[in-house]
Amino acid sequence: MWYKLMVGFVLVGFLCNFALADENVVVTASKVDTQIAKTPSFVEVVTQKQIEDSGSIFTQDALIGLPGISISSNGPFGGQTSFYMRGLRSYYTKYLMDGVNIGDTSGPQSFFDMSSLLPYNLSRIEIVQGSQSGLYGADAIAGVVNFITKKGEGKPHATYTQMYGSFGTYAENLSYSGKVGNFSFYLDGTRFDTTGTSKTNSYNPQTDSYSYGGKRDGYHQSAFNSRLEYDLNDFKIGLLINAQKVQNYLDQYSPTYFKPDNSSWLNTTYPGKSYREDSETYLTKVYAQKTFDKLTLKLDGYYFQNLRYYKDNYSYPYPATIPAPQSDFYSNNYKGYRYGSDLQLEYVFSKNFKAVGGLNYTVDRISYDYPSYFSKNRDNVGAFVEFLPSIGNLNLQAAFREDHFQTFGDHGTYKLGASYLIEPTNTILKANWATGFEAPTLFELYASGVPAWFFSGGNRNLSPEQSKSWDIGFIQNLFNNKVMLGATYFRTTITNRIEYYTNPNTWESTYKNVPGNTVATGIESYIKVKPIKQIELGLNYTYTDSTNPNTNMQSARIPYSITSGYINYSPIENLTLHLDGRYIGTRYDNDSHTHQTGRYTVFDANIAYNITKDLKASVAIYNIFDRFYQDIWGYTTLKRSAYATLNYTF
Numbered sequence: 001m002w003y004k005l006m007v008g009f010v011l012v013g014f015l016c017n018f019a020l021a022d023e024n025v026v027v028t029a030s031k032v033d034t035q036i037a038k039t040p041s042f043v044e045v046v047t048q049k050q051i052e053d054s055g056s057i058f059t060q061d062a063l064i065g066l067p068g069i070s071i072s073s074n075g076p077f078g079g080q081t082s083f084y085m086r087g088l089r090s091y092y093t094k095y096l097m098d099g100v101n102i103g104d105t106s107g108p109q110s111f112f113d114m115s116s117l118l119p120y121n122l123s124r125i126e127i128v129q130g131s132q133s134g135l136y137g138a139d140a141i142a143g144v145v146n147f148i149t150k151k152g153e154g155k156p157h158a159t160y161t162q163m164y165g166s167f168g169t170y171a172e173n174l175s176y177s178g179k180v181g182n183f184s185f186y187l188d189g190t191r192f193d194t195t196g197t198s199k200t201n202s203y204n205p206q207t208d209s210y211s212y213g214g215k216r217d218g219y220h221q222s223a224f225n226s227r228l229e230y231d232l233n234d235f236k237i238g239l240l241i242n243a244q245k246v247q248n249y250l251d252q253y254s255p256t257y258f259k260p261d262n263s264s265w266l267n268t269t270y271p272g273k274s275y276r277e278d279s280e281t282y283l284t285k286v287y288a289q290k291t292f293d294k295l296t297l298k299l300d301g302y303y304f305q306n307l308r309y310y311k312d313n314y315s316y317p318y319p320a321t322i323p324a325p326q327s328d329f330y331s332n333n334y335k336g337y338r339y340g341s342d343l344q345l346e347y348v349f350s351k352n353f354k355a356v357g358g359l360n361y362t363v364d365r366i367s368y369d370y371p372s373y374f375s376k377n378r379d380n381v382g383a384f385v386e387f388l389p390s391i392g393n394l395n396l397q398a399a400f401r402e403d404h405f406q407t408f409g410d411h412g413t414y415k416l417g418a419s420y421l422i423e424p425t426n427t428i429l430k431a432n433w434a435t436g437f438e439a440p441t442l443f444e445l446y447a448s449g450v451p452a453w454f455f456s457g458g459n460r461n462l463s464p465e466q467s468k469s470w471d472i473g474f475i476q477n478l479f480n481n482k483v484m485l486g487a488t489y490f491r492t493t494i495t496n497r498i499e500y501y502t503n504p505n506t507w508e509s510t511y512k513n514v515p516g517n518t519v520a521t522g523i524e525s526y527i528k529v530k531p532i533k534q535i536e537l538g539l540n541y542t543y544t545d546s547t548n549p550n551t552n553m554q555s556a557r558i559p560y561s562i563t564s565g566y567i568n569y570s571p572i573e574n575l576t577l578h579l580d581g582r583y584i585g586t587r588y589d590n591d592s593h594t595h596q597t598g599r600y601t602v603f604d605a606n607i608a609y610n611i612t613k614d615l616k617a618s619v620a621i622y623n624i625f626d627r628f629y630q631d632i633w634g635y636t637t638l639k640r641s642a643y644a645t646l647n648y649t650f
Contacts, residue, residue, distance in 0.1 A: 028096070028126040028146040030397065031135060031356045031386050032346050038395045040417025040430050041132075042473060042488055042524075046125040048150075053568065053578050055606030055620025057163075057171075057643060059117040059125070059147070065564030065582045067524040067540045068129055068490070072557055072631035073115060075199030076638045077167075077219040078248035078277075081115040085142040086129060086490055087520030087546030087558050092438060094132065094140035097147045098240055099342075100285055100302045103139060105364045106336030108443045110139055116246050116279070120161065120173045121188050121225040123150045129524075130490065131469045133436035134399035134415030137360070137382045141436040141467045141494065149240065151227050152177040152184035158650055165620075165643030167216070168195035184229045192221040198636050200251040200260035200267070210634055213262025217249040234292075240285040249276045260634030275312040281305070298344040308334040337365040337377075356386040366442040376446045378406040380439075393421040403437075407445055411437050411464055428475040430488075438465035440498055444511040456508045463513055467494045473524075487525040494518040497549075516549030520558075537567040551591050557632065559598050561585035574610035579603065589633035600629040616647040 025033050029041040036043055046062050056062040060081050064071050068086050073079040082090045095102050095112035103110040125147055132140040156178030163171040175188035198213030222245045229238035252275055254261035261267070267275075287300035310332040340362035347355050365377035384401035397417040404410050415434035422429065440462040449457030473488030494517060501512035526540035542562045546555040554560060566580035580603070587598030603625060608618040619642060626640035 026126050026128075027099075027148070028144055029128050030388060031344060031358065031384075031399075032354060032388065034388075037421070037428060038390070038419055040395065040397050040419040040432055042129045042430065042432075042471065044127040044129070046127075048119075048123055051119045051122065052618075053576055053606060053608060054566070054580060055578065055604070055608075055618060055643065055645075056119055057165075057169075057620070058115065059119045059122065060114050062119065063125070063127075065540070065562070065566075065580065066127065067526055067542050068488075068522070068544075069127070069542075070557075070559055070562060070584075073635070073637075074632055075197070075217070075251070075635045077169075077194050077196040077217070078115050078246065078250075079199050079635060080113050082557065083111075083114065083145070084558055085127075086492060087522055087544040087555065088142040088492065088494075088518075089555075091139065092142040092494075094136050094138075094144045095147075096144060097242065097283055098149055098285060099146065099300075100283060100304060101139075101338065101362070102147075102283065102304060102306075104306045104336050105338055105442060106306060106308065106334040106366050106368065108441060108447075110439075110441050112145075116221060116244065116248070116281075117147070118171075118173075118190055118192065118221070118223065120175070120190055121149050121186070121242075122147055124148050129488075130432050130471050131413075131434035131436035131467060131492070132415065133413040133467075134401050134434055135384060135386065137380070137384075137401060137403050137413070138405075138411075138437055138439035138464070141438055141465075141469070141492065149225065149227055149242070150175075150177065150186050151229060152179050152186045154178055156180065159647065160650075161645065161647045163643055163645040166639075166641030167197055168193075169643060170194070182231050184227075184231065186225070186227045188225050190221070190223040190225075192219070192223075194219050196249070197638065198251065198262040199249075200262045200634055201630070201636050202263040203254065203257060203259055203261040203634065205257055210630065212628065212639065213251075213636065215251075215262050215268055217251060218247075219249065220247040221245070235288075235290050237288045238286070240283070240287070242281075242283040244279075244281045246279045246281075247276060248279070251275070262636075276310075278309040278311060280307045294348045296346040298346070299342070301339075301341045303339045304337070306336045310334075332369065334368040335366070337363075339363055352390045354388040356388070357384065359383050364442060374446070374448045376442050378442060380405050393423065395419045405439060407442075407460075408440065408463055411439075413437060426477040429472075430474070431470070431472040433470045434468075436467040436469065438467075438494075438498070440464065440511070444498060454502075454507045454509055456510045459511045462498060462511060463496060465494055465498055465513075466496050467492055469493070482531060483527070483529050485525075485527040487523060489521075489523055491521045492519070518547065518549060518555070520544065520546040520555075522546075534570045535568070537565070539563070539565045548591050551593075553591065553593055554588065556588060556591050557597075559585050559587035576606075576608045578606040578608070580605075584629075589630075595633040597630045597633055600627055602627055602629065614649045618645045618647075619643070620645070 024036045026043050029039040029043050051062045070084045073081045085093050090111040091109035102112050127145050129143040132144045158176045161173040171192040173190045177186040196217045196219050198215050199217045201210035202213040224243045226241045251267045254264035283304045285302040290297045342360050344358035360382040362380045367375035382403045386399040389396050399415040402412045413435045417432040420429045445458045447458040469492035471490040475486040496513050499514045502509040522544035524542050528538035530536045546558045548555045564582035569577045583601045584598045589595040589597045604622050606620045610616050621642050622638045623640045
């Protein structure tokens, strides 16, 4: 019980939505820049400084422990990462990079696997919780995550960052950025290599349990990011280019036990060691903005693609001999593409009333060559309006959107929200009501049938999943903002669910709209305290009840409760000590609740020191007490490990 008591006193998560000063402006909660204190939405912001102070290696590390959010991965260093918000699965959240949808179109569900997203080029991350389909259309039932990249500022300068750590991990990043007159620029390149750990654990069939595996699965990444902008105050134009190439070694299921197993011959022989995913991701965006007195016009165009190639040295599942001989690489290819354009008009009627309207046009395309060649595309046209009136301390938001999909026709959504400041007590009350929808993916609609697997193919008659959600909560400031606390209650109901359905008589499978409602309810609460300048600490607690209608039990991989937090302490100038941790309550890996993966505590730490104005050093320690735990049954998490970083600006 000692660790639970420690959690209760010192654990805290990144409580990033607490700062209420006027300068804290977000761009995702509305289609216009909005102060956090005034938006009805519940917003969390993770800044570049918070990412650096935490010692996060990958971006997902900076999001663990946020209120209402849980994250699980199929192993460290490139293991597919799932992001659960307010008790809903990854594909119910919309993921943006500088406003561009980066959800993968090539998979059965459209979500963003952030396992390879490094934080070097990120300025901040904005997370808007609760349905946002009234603004962003499909796939935003749980909310929206917007990764915002850096732009050039100040005198031109270069920054070199080098990191070395456990498991043969090495990374370096070189950036060059600045502003000359009206022109700003940011350029960076990154190389990341690690021999890694095993993606899966070793299975013991006698005890039906796992221990750490021995075979290592390497991970290698090269990335380039750039952002160029020319700003004349009333007119600006910009170009954004991001490119990433990854080689990620993986483990396969044991053909003996049909479970993850690092020690299986399939993973330990040479051909098994060759199994990997090679991926390439590209994003390009061109944008322009022109202001005419009270009217602002925004126009952009973008192109995004995600290519995945799965390779091994033999045809799974059974090689001719054991160990299997070497042979030519066999590859399965999955390719997703998206391109489109957005037009937005913002008009300021007065300081108390703004209105926004816009059009979005998007084309999604998917192709793959396994088990047979398949290619399909569709277009989507969306139109929205948003009204933002304020009456004294009352701020209102009303958004309405109509989407037309080539595949299933029209669908309308809306969002209504209110925020009210009670000045005598410095209390902010917030409430929202919204509808949302999840569009069937191209795979669910048109996937090729595979008779050998009893898969009859996609279902062209699918209709969208639909949702209704509401939340209500407060934010309270005390003692001249030295103490801040808040709580939120939320409820989301999803109907017309799309599931992989198997006919019990014929064994044939396809996707189908099925009866029964997914209902997710919960409470998010937090407190943040800064008693003196040198110390900042906080604590948050999230309880989630997410019911799977098929079993009437908690949905798989959604913990009932999470307690998390951090302490920042600066005993002397230029030195920052950071401790964070999380307690994951009861969580089951499957809908039948046979594999429990929660009830553990993990602590991480980071020590950062500014040696000079231009030279910084830090050491991050993951899993301080070397706790064995599993986010996903059978898959590895990091042992105790350390990573040292040097950062030099010149």
